Structure formats: structure tokens, C-alpha cells
Amino acid sequence: MKLPKVFGTGNRITLSTGKTKRVVMLNNAATTPPFESTLQAVEKYLKMYGALHRGAGPHANETYKKAHEAIDTIKEFLHIRKDQTLLFTQNTSAAINMFIRMLRLTKNDTIITSQIEHTSNNLPWLFNSRARVVQVHAFDDGSLDYNDFDKKMKEHAKTVKLVAITGASNLSGYIPDVRRIAKAAHARGAMLFVDAAQLAPHRPINMKRDGIDALAFSAHKVYAPFGLGVLALPHSVLETQPVDPGGGSIDMISETDVVWAPALHRHQTGTWNVTGIIATGESCKAILNTGWKAMLAHEKELVKYAAEQLATVPGLILYVSPEKFVKENRIGTFTFNLPQYHHALLSAILDQEYGIETRAGTICNHRLVRRWMKVGDREQKIIEGKIKNGNRLASYGIVRASLGIQNTKKDIDALVTALKSIVKNGNKLQYKPVPTEEIYEIV
Numbered sequence: 001m002k003l004p005k006v007f008g009t010g011n012r013i014t015l016s017t018g019k020t021k022r023v024v025m026l027n028n029a030a031t032t033p034p035f036e037s038t039l040q041a042v043e044k045y046l047k048m049y050g051a052l053h054r055g056a057g058p059h060a061n062e063t064y065k066k067a068h069e070a071i072d073t074i075k076e077f078l079h080i081r082k083d084q085t086l087l088f089t090q091n092t093s094a095a096i097n098m099f100i101r102m103l104r105l106t107k108n109d110t111i112i113t114s115q116i117e118h119t120s121n122n123l124p125w126l127f128n129s130r131a132r133v134v135q136v137h138a139f140d141d142g143s144l145d146y147n148d149f150d151k152k153m154k155e156h157a158k159t160v161k162l163v164a165i166t167g168a169s170n171l172s173g174y175i176p177d178v179r180r181i182a183k184a185a186h187a188r189g190a191m192l193f194v195d196a197a198q199l200a201p202h203r204p205i206n207m208k209r210d211g212i213d214a215l216a217f218s219a220h221k222v223y224a225p226f227g228l229g230v231l232a233l234p235h236s237v238l239e240t241q242p243v244d245p246g247g248g249s250i251d252m253i254s255e256t257d258v259v260w261a262p263a264l265h266r267h268q269t270g271t272w273n274v275t276g277i278i279a280t281g282e283s284c285k286a287i288l289n290t291g292w293k294a295m296l297a298h299e300k301e302l303v304k305y306a307a308e309q310l311a312t313v314p315g316l317i318l319y320v321s322p323e324k325f326v327k328e329n330r331i332g333t334f335t336f337n338l339p340q341y342h343h344a345l346l347s348a349i350l351d352q353e354y355g356i357e358t359r360a361g362t363i364c365n366h367r368l369v370r371r372w373m374k375v376g377d378r379e380q381k382i383i384e385g386k387i388k389n390g391n392r393l394a395s396y397g398i399v400r401a402s403l404g405i406q407n408t409k410k411d412i413d414a415l416v417t418a419l420k421s422i423v424k425n426g427n428k429l430q431y432k433p434v435p436t437e438e439i440y441e442i443v
């Protein structure tokens with residue numbers, strides 16, 4: 001099975017302990033390095049880098065050709081419908097904020113979303129729209145409560161304009177049944193938006209088949225870290241005044257009139273991130289050429305192995321039971337704690353003493369983490385007070401190890417061996433808290 005090669009895999013570093021180790025990349029849900037083929041394609045293209053839509057000449061011509069080829073590949077990757085198109089932003093968060101502002105919902109409209117959302121698929125609806133936001137209940141394992149979803153859809157049948165749901169959770173690895181949700185949304189005349197930041201690197205996306213009206217994902221999570229966010233959306237949403245007008249938005253303006261540029265151009269304000277587009281197209285191409293069958297086979301085996309192995313670490317608290325990862329269709333994001341360690345300290349030990357990359361904190365999904373920690377309202381208020389006073393380490397949190405296509409069983413073994421060693425022998429180095437940065441560093 002030939003999988004795309006990830007640049008930087010196998011990097012070695014000298015740890016603070018003095019040992020030299022291979023870096024174990026287990027923070028892929030946060031960001032991924034480029035595929036080697038993506039990096040090569042970008043380097044090749046940059047020799048002919050030129051002005052897209054802003055000039056003529058050999059560099060501009062080549063740039064135009066390459067950008068449009070890449071856009072076509074990204075469309076193919078998403079299987080978009082004919083009535084849909086792409087806009088480019090800087091990441092998923094920016095794409096979602098842009099999308100909600102474009103919808104111009106009113107206080108009489110309802111957005112149905114859920115308790116499992118990343119803050120990027122929650123705060124924009126709350127703070128960048130006037131619509132009422134309704135949150136569907138989730139269970140402790142991070143799965144959606146479909147009874148509650150149906151109930152809320154019924155309750156808000158007359159006003160629901162948008163259902164906004166994650167494609168895959170950055171915390172629990174849970175994958176909602178998007179097709180089911182699409183059917184319910186469309187039955188009420190609402191649009192379905194999918195936050196595909198975590199879905200895109202892990203599962204094939206078919207907007208046409210699954211009834212996804214709009215979707216966002218980030219290039220830096222699909223092995224193309226060149227600062228691009230992709231927003232796929234219906235053409236109909238573009239037939240409005242741009243929310244961020246600027247360079248490229250108009251064809252003509254006078255004191256009495258404005259002739260907006262064609263719909264796609266008027267919203268794509270300023271100079272496009274062509275390098276990002278080309279890189280993203282290349283990564284999408286690499287995945288499509290490899291084939292999802294091979295990608296999924298590798299991931300499934302690894303997720304199962306990680307779940308089984310992590311379950312052998314004495315005392316390790318796993319917030320989603322390993323069986324869920326083995327039996328259900330989840331992506332490999334494993335959340336855990338060791339009771340004797342602050343989550344940020346455990347993450348620092350894995351980093352400094354073992355060269356293992358993880359992420360610690362509430363990882364933009366504080367609602368479920370709070371529930372896992374059983375933090376009541378009173379305790380929450382105390383914690384918030386401390387955080388407001390600059391002690392960001394006062395927050396509850398977890399450590400997350402997240403898998404990417406470059407990971408192997410060796411990486412899982414390294415994590416499990418490290419955790420077992422920490423349980424048995426404790427930390428070898430001394431650490432001090434840095435509350436303003438929400439980290440621990442070596443003394």
C-alpha cells in the first residue's frame with residue numbers, strides 16, 4: 001500500500017534529557033506538514049509565480065492555468081454540485097465567519113448546531129449573526145443525540161435556515177451522520193453547512209451525494225500548510241453585495257452607481273493566495289490518486305491499534321472508551337489524562353522527555369471537556385475568575401494524541417511506552433508552570 005509521503009516524517013531532535021530521538025508526530029488534528037509531492041509541486045510552480053487576474057505575461061498565464069487546475073481538483077475532492085462553487089479564505093474559522101455574514105440572517109431565523117462543535121463552528125453563529133442559535137444535545141462519548149436533533153428541528157421548523165454541524169469531531173473523533181442531517185434540514189427548507197476541518201483529511205467528502213450545501217476546511221490539516229481555507233457554497237449565496245468589499249470586488253464605480261464584479265470575484269477580495277490554492281490542489285490530488293480505500297485501510301488499522309494499546313496504560317483516563325474507536329467509525333483523536341499530572345504538564349513531559357507531539361487544553365471544545373471533568377457552575381465561575389486574572393493553567397483540560405497518514409504502529413508504541421514509563425517512574429526533568437502561555441516549561 002503506497003501512501004503519500006509526509007515531509008519531515010522521521011525528523012530527529014536532541015531532547016532536553018540529552019537523548020536523540022525521532023520526533024513522533026501525534027498532533028495532526030491541529031496541523032499537518034505538507035506531503036512531499038505538494039512541496040515539490042509548490043517549489044516548481046513558484047519558479048513561474050505571477051499575478052493572478054492582475055496582469056498579463058508568461059508568469060501570470062502559468063499562474064492562471066495552475067490555479068484553475070488546482071481549483072478543479074479541489075472541486076473534485078469535494079464532489080461539489082454544479083450549482084456550488086469555492087471561495088478561499090485563510091482557514092476554516094475565517095471561512096465560517098465569512099459564510100455566516102454572507103447569509104445575513106435575521107433575528108427571526110434559527111441556526112441549529114450542536115454541543116460537539118469546535119468553537120469555530122459555534123462562535124461565528126453566536127457572535128456574527130442575529131439568528132437564534134439552538135444547540136443539539138450530545139452524549140458524553142461525543143455522539144449526537146438524534147432524538148434531540150429531530151425534536152429541535154420540529155420545534156424550529158418554521159424558522160430554521162441553517163443546520164451547522166461538524167463533519168468529524170476534533171475531540172472525540174465522532175463522525176455525525178451527515179446524510180441523515182441533510183435530509184432533515186432540506187425537509188424544512190434549511191441549508192446544511194458542514195465544518196469539514198477534521199473530516200477532509202480522514203474521510204471522502206461527497207457534497208452532491210450527501211446533500212451538503214456549504215462546507216469549509218483548512219489546507220493546513222490536509223497536508224498543504226500554505227495558509228488557505230476553502231469555503232464551498234451555493235452560487236445563490238454569492239448574488240449579494242460582498243461582506244468584505246475591496247480589491248477585485250467591483251468592475252466599475254461612480255458617485256451614483258456600482259457595478260460589482262461577477263459573483264465569484266466580488267467576494268474574493270484582494271490578491272488570491274495562489275500558492276495555497278496550488279498546494280491544496282496538489283494534496284487533494286495526492287489523496288485522490290492514492291485512493292481513499294488505501295487511506296482508510298491504513299487509518300482504520302492504526303485507530304484500532306491505538307485504542308487497544310492505550311487501554312493497556314495503567315491509570316490512564318481515556319475520555320472516550322477504546323471500544324468506541326474499535327467498533328464505530330471515528331477518526332483517531334484520543335483524549336486522555338493521568339490523574340497525577342496537569343494536562344499541560346503531561347503534554348510537556350511527552351514533548352521534552354520523549355519527543356512526542358500532542359496537544360493539551362480544552363482544544364477549542366471546552367463544553368464537552370467541562371462535562372468530562374464534571375465541573376459544576378460554581379467551580380466554573382472560580383476557574384473563569386482565575387483565567388481572567390491571567391492564570392490560563394487554571395483551566396481544566398485533556399491531552400490529545402491525533403493520528404495522521406504518516407503515523408505507524410511504531411508511533412503508537414512510542415506513546416504507550418512513554419505513558420507507561422511516566423506512570424511508573426514519573427518525570428525525569430523539573431518543570432515550572434507558565435500560566436500566561438498555558439504551558440509548562442523546563443526549569
Ligand SMILES: Cc1ncc(COP(=O)(O)O)c(C=O)c1O
Pocket residue numbers: 029030091092093094118120121166168169170195197198218
Ligand atoms: C473541527 C474543527 N473545526 C474548525 C477548526 C478551525 O480550523 P482553523 O484553525 O484552520 O480555522 C478546527 C481546528 O482545529 C477543527 O478541528
